[in-house]
Amino acid sequence: MADPENPENQAIADASEGAEEEEPVKQRKNGLYPGVSDELAESMRSGWADTERHDLAPVAQAAETAARRAALSARFPGERLVVPAGNLKTRSNDTEYPFRSSVEYAYLTGNQTEDGVLVLEPTATGHDATVYLLPRSNRDNGEFWLDGQGELWVGRRTSLTEAEKLYGIPAADVRTLPDALRAATGAVRVVRGFDAAIEAALTDKVTGERDEELRVFLSEARLVKDAFEIGELQKAVDSTVRGFEDVVKVLDKARATSERYIEGTFFLRARVEGNDIGYGSICASGAHATTLHWVRNDGPVRSGDLLLLDAGVETHTLYTADITRTLPVNGTFTALQKKIYDAVYEAQEAGIAAVRPGAKYREFHDAAQRVLAGKLVEWGLVEGPVERVLELGLQRRWTLHGTGHMLGMDVHDCAAARTETYVEGTLEPGMCLTVEPGLYFQADDLTVPEEYRGIGVRIEDDIVVTEDGHLNMSDALPRRSDEIELWMAKLQQG
Numbered sequence: 001m002a003d004p005e006n007p008e009n010q011a012i013a014d015a016s017e018g019a020e021e022e023e024p025v026k027q028r029k030n031g032l033y034p035g036v037s038d039e040l041a042e043s044m045r046s047g048w049a050d051t052e053r054h055d056l057a058p059v060a061q062a063a064e065t066a067a068r069r070a071a072l073s074a075r076f077p078g079e080r081l082v083v084p085a086g087n088l089k090t091r092s093n094d095t096e097y098p099f100r101s102s103v104e105y106a107y108l109t110g111n112q113t114e115d116g117v118l119v120l121e122p123t124a125t126g127h128d129a130t131v132y133l134l135p136r137s138n139r140d141n142g143e144f145w146l147d148g149q150g151e152l153w154v155g156r157r158t159s160l161t162e163a164e165k166l167y168g169i170p171a172a173d174v175r176t177l178p179d180a181l182r183a184a185t186g187a188v189r190v191v192r193g194f195d196a197a198i199e200a201a202l203t204d205k206v207t208g209e210r211d212e213e214l215r216v217f218l219s220e221a222r223l224v225k226d227a228f229e230i231g232e233l234q235k236a237v238d239s240t241v242r243g244f245e246d247v248v249k250v251l252d253k254a255r256a257t258s259e260r261y262i263e264g265t266f267f268l269r270a271r272v273e274g275n276d277i278g279y280g281s282i283c284a285s286g287a288h289a290t291t292l293h294w295v296r297n298d299g300p301v302r303s304g305d306l307l308l309l310d311a312g313v314e315t316h317t318l319y320t321a322d323i324t325r326t327l328p329v330n331g332t333f334t335a336l337q338k339k340i341y342d343a344v345y346e347a348q349e350a351g352i353a354a355v356r357p358g359a360k361y362r363e364f365h366d367a368a369q370r371v372l373a374g375k376l377v378e379w380g381l382v383e384g385p386v387e388r389v390l391e392l393g394l395q396r397r398w399t400l401h402g403t404g405h406m407l408g409m410d411v412h413d414c415a416a417a418r419t420e421t422y423v424e425g426t427l428e429p430g431m432c433l434t435v436e437p438g439l440y441f442q443a444d445d446l447t448v449p450e451e452y453r454g455i456g457v458r459i460e461d462d463i464v465v466t467e468d469g470h471l472n473m474s475d476a477l478p479r480r481s482d483e484i485e486l487w488m489a490k491l492q493q494g
Contacts, residue, residue: 036142045140051156056165059110061317064228066168068108068221073120073127075217079187081127082202083108083218084195085116094148098276102194103409104218106318110167113158115174117198122186131167132174135160177201189214219416222408224430229319229408230464233432236274236321237462237473239313243269244325244477247309248491251301251329259283259297266311274313278320279411282310285329289456290440292401303330306337308456318409322434323474324460331488333481336451340439341481344457347371347437348479351403355435355463355470359427365403368437372399375439381448398441398448404434407462429467436460 059065072081085105088096101112109118115134120127136159137144137151145152160171178201181188188205190198191214199206225233243266247254254261262283270277280295288294289308301307307329312321326341328334333341351368370386373395377384382394389395406413406422413432414422438458441448461474478487 036146041142044142044145048139052159053162056162058168059166061110061228062166062168064226065108065110067226069120069129070126071221072108072217076189076214077126078122079189080122080184081118081120081214082181082188082190082198083118083120084191084198085111085113086194087196088114088149100276101318102191103222103318104191104215105194107218107222107409109169110317111163112318115195117174117177117195118169119177129169131163131169131171132177133158133160133163133171134175135173181205191215191218215416216418219414220418220421222414223406223417223421223425224428225408225432225464226430230430230432232315232317232319233321233407233462233464234473236278236313236315236319237323238476239269239273239315240311240321240323241474241476242273243311243313244309244323245491248327248488251307251327251492254285254301255303255329257301259285259288259299259301262301262307262309263297266309270313275316275318276314278312278314278322282308282324284308284310284456287443287454287456289326289458290442290454291456292440301329304334305329306333306455306457308458310458310460312411320407320409320411321462321474322407322411322436322460323462323477324436324458325477325479325484326457326459327484327488331492332485337455337457338481340441340452340455341457341459343372343375344437344439344459345479345481346375347403348435348459348461351435351437352461352463352470352472355427355433355465357427357429357465357467357469361423361425361427364433364435368403368435369395369399372437372439381452397445398439399437400440401438403437404460407432407434427465429465431465432473433463433465434460435463 083105085101088099091097099114105116105118106112109131111131113133117132119130119132121130134157136157144150151157158166160173163171178197181198181201184205188202189210190202190206192199192211246265246269247262250261250265263281266281267277281297282294283297284291284294285299285301285307286305288299289306306326308324308326310324312323314320328337347368350371351364354364354367370390373386373389376382376395376398377386377389382389408414436458438456440456441452441454443454445453459479461472464471464473478484
């Protein structure tokens with residue numbers, strides 16, 4: 001990896017007119033060049049083609065983001081609203097993690113650029129929106145090749161004029177924003193936790209209570225997806241289905257290596273067809289399947305064990321799928337594995353059937369838990385009756401988690417929504433959620449027969465509430481145990 005040279009006392013000036021000059025960028029210790037000659041600096045200023053793009057069309061979701069900003073404006077009239085994208089985070093020394101915009105910013109703009117900030121300025125009739133971004137790297141002062149985040153090092157940035165065309169929002173230089181915010185008067189709300197410099201500029205103008213109301217509103221706004229969002233989720237699901245097929249085809253290679261082969265195989269599909277994985281893939285073989293978020297993925301993959309694969313592709317617009325299948329590594333369930341798997345399948349069927357408009361959100365969870373509690377009583381693992389088990393929550397020793405969650409730009413979407421509008425709320429058309437019951441018998445659980453220990457099963461699908469019921473977006477992946485075996489055999493035969 002090349003090392004940018006930032007010579008001592010080489011100032012990277014603020015490109016915006018009238019702005020103060022920034023602090024000089026320090027040369028890296030152990031850099032091979034002591035400085036920049038006047039001749040080299042002059043050479044680097046000129047001889048570059050004009051690359052401004054003039055034929056840009058708005059991003060696909062421009063109409064939707066405009067409607068979302070209008071709804072936000074209507075909710076907080078007369079107040080300045082500040083929504084940052086966030087900044088790069090250091091991984092180690094001078095390398096950064098891949099950037100992912102805050103969901104709130106991307107949801108309202110369609111833009112995903114680090115350091116971006118959306119500001120809604122109050123007017124007599126609503127708000128005027130401006131997206132603040134870093135402009136193109138300055139070539140006159142050498143920023144584009146001397147700064148570690150200059151375009152020569154990390155790639156071309158979108159110009160402010162281009163950004164206006166793409167996102168349908170007036171654009172301005174983000175480096176002017178902190179001073180403007182410090183000088184501003186009136187009520188302000190900011191989405192916290194993404195940009196320390198922006199928060200510092202507003203420190204005497206915001207309150208935790210007001211800011212939390214903004215965060216909650218933006219979370220609840222995503223409870224019901226528009227048509228664009230549902231389309232993006234379907235894209236994510238379809239790519240994820242192909243990723244699961246990829247994994248089944250290479251299980252022999254995973255058996256020769258480890259769970260890492262499964263993780264890498266799915267990641268390839270996510271990067272080829274999408275932006276990334278939506279969350280750390282859970283590639284849990286054998287007893288690892290009883291660990292809910294097993295993301296180390298460093299264990300063996302053995303014939304005779306089950307593989308619990310919980311993974312999702314994230315689209316370029318940041319919508320993610322979240323699907324789980326539990327597969328016999330050798331292609332065939334044992335009798336006990338099948339019994340446990342079929343119990344989870346029956347519970348999922350009951351849960352999915354309960355997803356419909358007008359139903360209380362928690363009904364699908366209650367339906368699935370009732371089936372699992374009944375199975376545990378039937379197998380003699382817990383004393384009944386079922387009503388007693390459910391009242392005391394005794395099934396939770398083996399079911400562990402809730403039966404689903406909202407899905408969208410976050411894998412656990414709408415997390416800041418109020419309890420009365422989410423968990424205690426009512427399902428509406430356009431809501432997207434997972435249904436994912438499971439049974440997990442820990443390897444050290446002495447309350448169950450030895451043959452159960454180390455078996456974990458989860459089945460998860462992505463469901464959208466429709467006007468007359470629901471649609472299983474991930475139904476292209478088989479779920480019944482016999483269908484799983486036939487599907488695996490067909491894929492592995494070539």
